[in-house]
Amino acid sequence: MKKQIEQLKQAIRDVPDFPKEGILFKDITPVLQDAQLFATAIELFAKQTENLGFELIAAIESRGFIFGAALALKLNKGFVPIRKPGKLPYKTFKEEYQLEYGTDALEIHQDAVTPGQKVLLIDDLLATGGTALASAKLVERCGGKVAAICFLIELTFLNGIQKLGNYQVKTLIKF
């Protein structure tokens, strides 16, 4: 498993000054583009989570959809999209979260989760933890229980894990 994680880590591409100056962006597209690496990532997510007893995988727009949908298929779970405001057509719950400057928000369909259902949350990257925390609250507003939150990458220096202290967090790759 260590060797596989190292392979994934090696494939992630650093893009300097994106989305703005001074930020070193972790570009996961080389992992996605390689059928073997993509399958490896999903296999590792599956190993980490398959015993958590959840029925649904909720994924955060947009890159989270890529991992969430593939994992849902692999583990035979339902898939729930958590999206930017105004994107989901039916009745929604909405949670705001803080950005460096200002706020943003995420939405979930009110009937996306049946009360009592256990839900695995997934996204590509844990940075400050704001979107993941808002997403966990959305699952709970539907009456669901967050089984765990998992990420491909954690940027440990941003300490987002602290914000998610109430949840089980699983990360494949740490930078």
Add this chain to the structure above:
Amino acid sequence: MKKQIEQLKQAIRDVPDFPKEGILFKDITPVLQDAQLFATAIELFAKQTENLGFELIAAIESRGFIFGAALALKLNKGFVPIRKPGKLPYKTFKEEYQLEYGTDALEIHQDAVTPGQKVLLIDDLLATGGTALASAKLVERCGGKVAAICFLIELTFLNGIQKLGNYQVKTLIKF
């Protein structure tokens, strides 16, 4: 296969006046949420496309990612995201397309496809065909060949298929 398609069709929810008045939106989230229906949709996509000899699946942001990523895992292909402008971190090609009022654009990483590679394009919905045509051009600008374009749903009254006349188009559900 007919029975499975009918099951999917029955699960799709009509949401009136979304995203604006007078539009009857086809909400696919009930299909995604049901593990069995989601697996059925991916199984049907796989049957329609597995003999086309492609190496990559390129999917259009955001709902296309859900089907594209799951299908890529199932068929052991690489996954390429086609995204809204400013979302992809590395060097991109960009294609504009017409909206009812004004224009929008999509981007692909310049190194997403190796020249000569065959690529399957996928999205959830064929409406006027503008985003799919722009996406096909993006694949071709990378030097790739479009093996086929596939959709979960085609809104036949919008005649988007005409705009895609140069390509093989495969649709699971027609309204």
